[in-house]
Amino acid sequence: xxxxxxxxxxxxxxxxxxxxxxxxxxxxxxxxxxxxxxxxxxxxxxxxxxxxxxxxxxxxxxxxxxxxxxxxxxxxxxxxxxxxxxxxxxxxxxxxxxxxxxxxxxxxxxxxxxxxxxxxxxxxxxxxxxxxxxxxxxxxxxxxxxxxxxxxxxxx
Amino acid sequence: xxxxxxxxxxxxxxxxxxxxxxxxxxxxxxxxxxxxxxxxxxxxxxxxxxxxxxxxxxxxxxxxxxxxxxxxxxxxxxxxxxxxxxxxxxxxxxxxxxxxxxxxxxxxxxxxxxxxxxxxxxxxxxxxxxxxxxxxxxxxxxxxxxxxxxxxxxxxxxxxxxxxxxxxxxxxxxxxxxxxxxxxxxxxxxxxxxxxxxxxxxxxxxxxxxxxxxxxxxxxxxxxxxxxxxxxxxxxxxxxxxxxxxxxxxxxxxxxxxxxxxxxxxxxxxxxxxxxxxxxxxxxxxxxxxxxxxxxxxxxxxxxxxxxxxxxxxxxxxxxxxxxxxxxxxxxxxxxxxxxxxxxxxxxxxxxxxxxxxxxxxxxxxxxxxxxxxxxxxxxxxxxxxxxxxxxxxxxxxxxxxxxxxxxxxxxxxx
Numbered sequence: 001x002x003x004x005x006x007x008x009x010x011x012x013x014x015x016x017x018x019x020x021x022x023x024x025x026x027x028x029x030x031x032x033x034x035x036x037x038x039x040x041x042x043x044x045x046x047x048x049x050x051x052x053x054x055x056x057x058x059x060x061x062x063x064x065x066x067x068x069x070x071x072x073x074x075x076x077x078x079x080x081x082x083x084x085x086x087x088x089x090x091x092x093x094x095x096x097x098x099x100x101x102x103x104x105x106x107x108x109x110x111x112x113x114x115x116x117x118x119x120x121x122x123x124x125x126x127x128x129x130x131x132x133x134x135x136x137x138x139x140x141x142x143x144x145x146x147x148x149x150x151x152x153x154x155x156x
Numbered sequence: 157x158x159x160x161x162x163x164x165x166x167x168x169x170x171x172x173x174x175x176x177x178x179x180x181x182x183x184x185x186x187x188x189x190x191x192x193x194x195x196x197x198x199x200x201x202x203x204x205x206x207x208x209x210x211x212x213x214x215x216x217x218x219x220x221x222x223x224x225x226x227x228x229x230x231x232x233x234x235x236x237x238x239x240x241x242x243x244x245x246x247x248x249x250x251x252x253x254x255x256x257x258x259x260x261x262x263x264x265x266x267x268x269x270x271x272x273x274x275x276x277x278x279x280x281x282x283x284x285x286x287x288x289x290x291x292x293x294x295x296x297x298x299x300x301x302x303x304x305x306x307x308x309x310x311x312x313x314x315x316x317x318x319x320x321x322x323x324x325x326x327x328x329x330x331x332x333x334x335x336x337x338x339x340x341x342x343x344x345x346x347x348x349x350x351x352x353x354x355x356x357x358x359x360x361x362x363x364x365x366x367x368x369x370x371x372x373x374x375x376x377x378x379x380x381x382x383x384x385x386x387x388x389x390x391x392x393x394x395x396x397x398x399x400x401x402x403x404x405x406x407x408x409x410x411x412x413x414x415x416x417x418x419x420x421x422x423x424x425x426x427x428x429x430x431x432x433x434x435x436x437x438x439x440x441x442x443x444x445x446x447x448x449x450x451x452x453x454x455x456x457x458x459x460x461x462x463x464x465x466x467x468x469x470x471x472x473x474x475x476x477x478x479x480x481x482x483x484x485x486x487x488x489x490x491x492x493x494x495x496x497x498x499x500x501x502x503x504x505x506x507x508x509x510x511x512x513x514x515x516x517x518x519x520x521x522x523x524x525x526x527x528x529x530x531x532x533x534x535x536x537x538x539x540x541x542x543x544x545x546x547x548x549x550x551x552x553x554x555x556x557x558x559x560x561x562x563x564x565x566x567x568x569x570x571x
Contacts (some may be wrong), residue, residue, distance in 0.1 A: 013404060019318060020240070021358050026340030027323055031290065052340070065342035065498075066323035068290050084252035085442055085488045086401035086474055122326060124291050124493055125250040127401035127472070128408050137293040 003043050012051060026052055026062065030069055038073040050103065064066035067121075075110045077155045079103075081143050082132040084123035090130030095143035096120060102152050115156065169375045169385055169395050170368065171411045179341040181299060182305040183296030183451030185266040191311055193374030194436075197274045198313075200377075205278050209373070211381030211421055213393030218329075219440070219470040220545075221392070221458040230353040231279045231361045237354075241361040243281045244338070245272055245370060247288040247295075248322050248329035251441035252492060253472025257399040257508050259409045261295040264371070265302035269317065271370035274377060276315045279363055283316055287334055290321045326496035330544055331364040333498070334404040344500045345544035366470075370396055388414030392457035396471055400425040403432065403477035415460070419452040421473055433478040436560070440469020442489045443549040445556030446476075486554040487515035493550050507538040511554055523569035528558065541564065 001041060004012065011032060014024035026048070033044050040063045049056040063069045081087075081095050096118075100106055103116050110117040126132035126139050133143035135155065178184045185191070197205050210225035231241060235399060245268065249257040261268060268286075276284045288296055296319065303317055320338060322328045328337045332346035335357050356362025377382045385393040392414040398421050401407045405426025412421060418437060428434050434449040439456065445466040447454055454460050458468050476485065490511035499505045511534065514527050535551025540546060558565050 019320070021339075022381070023340040024320070024338055024358075027337060028321060031321060031323060038401055054340075058341075061342050062340065066325050068323035083488070084492065085438075085485065086253060086407075088484075088488050089402050089474075089476075089480070121324075123250050125249050125255045125258045125289065126332075127253055127255050127399060127474070130401065130407075134291060137291050139294060 001021035003037070003041070003047070012048075016051060023052060023054065026054075026059075027066075030059075030063055030066075034069050038076070039070045041071075044144050054094070073110070075115050077135050077151075078119065079116055079151070080119045080121035080124070080134045082122070082124040082126065082130065082134075083120050084127060084130075084132075086127035087124075087132050090142070092131035092143070095131045095133065095148070098145055098148050099143070102148055116152070159174045167395060167413060168411045169387075170260060170264070170267065170397060171409070179264050180262075180266075180302065182266060182302070182309060183263070189378070190266055190374070190410040191270055193377040194273050194277075194311070197277055197373075202217065202278060202280070205274070205377065208279070208381040209376060212376045212384035213313055213381075213388060213391065214369065214372055214376060214384065215392055215458060216366055216370075217368035217396060217470065219251070219467075221468065224365065224369055227353060228275070228279055228363060231363060234280065237361060239360060240283060241279055241281045242357045242363070243272060243276045243279065243284040244334065244357065244362055244364045245284070245286040245288075245367060246329060246331065246364050246443060247286055247292070247333060247367050248334060249292075249367070249470070250289055250326040250329050251443060251470055251472055252489075253323075253399060253401060253438060253441040253474045254470045255399045255401075256409050256471060257293060258295060259399075260367050260371055260397070261292070261351050263299060265298050267371045267374060268299075269302060269306050269311075271373035272317065273312065273315060274373040275363060275365060275370055279361075281363070282314055283318070285318050285338065285357075287320050287321055287322065287328075287338060289328070293433060296321060325498070326492075327498045327544070327546060330375050330546065333544070335362065342498070344498050345546075347543045379569050387459040389459070390456070391459055396456070396468075398456070398471040398473050400473045400475065402438075402473075403429045403480070404474040405429050412456070414457040415455050417452065418447065418454045418456055422452065422475065423454065425473075425475075428475060428477050430477075434475070435478045435480050436476045436482070437458075437472040438472070438476070440467050441472030442474070442492060442553065443467075443545070444469040444472075445553055446482075446485075446560060448560050481568075482557045482561040483515060483518050483568045486557045487512065487519055490515055490550070490555050493546065496546065497550070498546075501542040501544075501547050503538040504542045504550050507534050508550045510534050511551055515554070518565070518568035521568075525569060525571050527569045528565060531555070531558065555560065 015029040016022040075140045107120045124132045131143045214224040217220045328343040333343040337343045350441045492514045493507040
């Protein structure tokens with residue numbers, strides 16, 4: 001049984017045709033699945049293995065190598081705070097403690113309502129705006145208490 | 157004031173139009189002379205183009221500093237190796253301290269696209285790819301839009317340009333690991349030879365160039381290789397972008413001619429934050445060994461920092477003030493490397509982890525004098541015994557910090 005709707009199947013099939021070699025679409029397909037399911041499940045791996053004509057182990061190897069993919073569901077909004085040197089100097093630790101207090105979860109966990117998960121991330125390429133805060137791959141700026149307050153109110 | 161546009165410095169190239177509103181749009185870019193370099197390159201022919209880039213002394217600005225024309229010249233000819241060849245833009249910037257590629261793409265995406273088309277023409281590639289880190293979603297959308305504009309205007313000619321995103325691994329930014337990622341594999345670096353220019357993406361000849369390197373090309377073609385070479389030092393042509401962050405008044409991206417003293421970069425960024433005293437500067441991103449406050453006269457080109465045991469890297473200047481604990485710095489960097497080690501080579505996988513654990517013990521108050529000897533011994537058994545540049549870095553930065561700031565380490569590691 002496919003865990004995907006007919007429309008979703010079309011999107012995934014399109015990734016096998018996007019690049020000159022079908023296998024080049026695998027990372028994008030995994031990104032798409034992660035976005036829909038908030039994780040990449042065993043069934044998803046099975047499906048992608050068939051779709052890309054690759055061994056299941058190969059899909060699993062990739063899905064477990066990259067930090068963007070998770071085996072358990074993340075929250076709808078993945079909040080990450082950069083732990084890089086410049087962001088640490090700019091107060092990343094304090095920002096993490098603020099977020100943990102606000103969300104009531106620790107790094108790597110998801111709020112019980114499934115709204116947020118919080119991660120300590122490595123360099124986000126925003127050392128000039130540290131401590132950098134990102135939500136679902138979109139840089140939001142320096143993780144001030146005001147920004148944390150605003151995001152946790154606004155994002156549903 | 158926008159630090160990117162200080163008119164007092166001579167000859168900004170990549171950042172000169174950054175104050176222009178709507179520079180992201182094709183119309184604005186063309187009004188300012190954009191895509192004229194491409195036109196000129198196509199008219200001049202491949203041989204002349206290669207000669208100009210050779211004369212320019214342009215070197216890879218992603219960190220390795222390999223001569224760009226030299227890299228291109230190692231792509232086998234169509235007769236020797238018939239079939240497709242590729243150009244890949246490395247926009248997987250992830251080294252702590254470096255953010256210039258993000259700024260380049262955000263401000264001026266067409267400059268990159270024009271440079272990419274020039275490179276594709278130089279090696280006769282019909283397929284080009286822009287590999288961008290997944291966390292640069294904003295920049296991905298900017299590039300998507302710019303590519304659509306360029307395509308609609310017929311600027312791509314016979315070349316296709318496709319975007320591809322990474323999935324959060326720093327190691328994907330290393331050329332051979334980037335190619336593995338593009339092939340839908342885990343990002344394990346390859347052991348060259350063969351180099352990617354001979355056997356790269358899907359085994360085909362592939363040039364992988366950094367965003368900044370490619371963005372230089374339109375300007376070199378327009379103004380000539382000699383003009384570019386003269387802006388820099390004898391071995392490193394042109395200008396270079398520095399991403400300045402840490403304990404500094406005005407963090408940001410600053411463009412300087414190659415060979416600028418480190419002191420001037422720090423001054424342009426407003427000096428040390430809060431009027432504190434400078435303790436040290438990491439010159440090129442966290443994988444480059446630290447320079448002390450007494451080494452601010454270091455000339456910043458590919459040779460200058462090397463003479464002091466460090467590297468220009470990708471120009472990620474991190475400023476550290478007098479309050480900085482160097483054990484914390486070492487721990488932060490080794491923790492990063494531990495997290496990002498791909499696990500392929502044992503010395504890197506285990507050595508980075510040992511560094512992280514030992515340094516953490518020091519920070520927690522349990523460090524012993526023996527630990528420092530252990531760090532030396534473990535560190536010396538990693539560099540040169542691994543496949544890639546990440547592994548080569550493990551322990552190097554820690555040993556430089558231990559050597560230059562022994563009192564910080566003695567305070568945390570004693571019996």
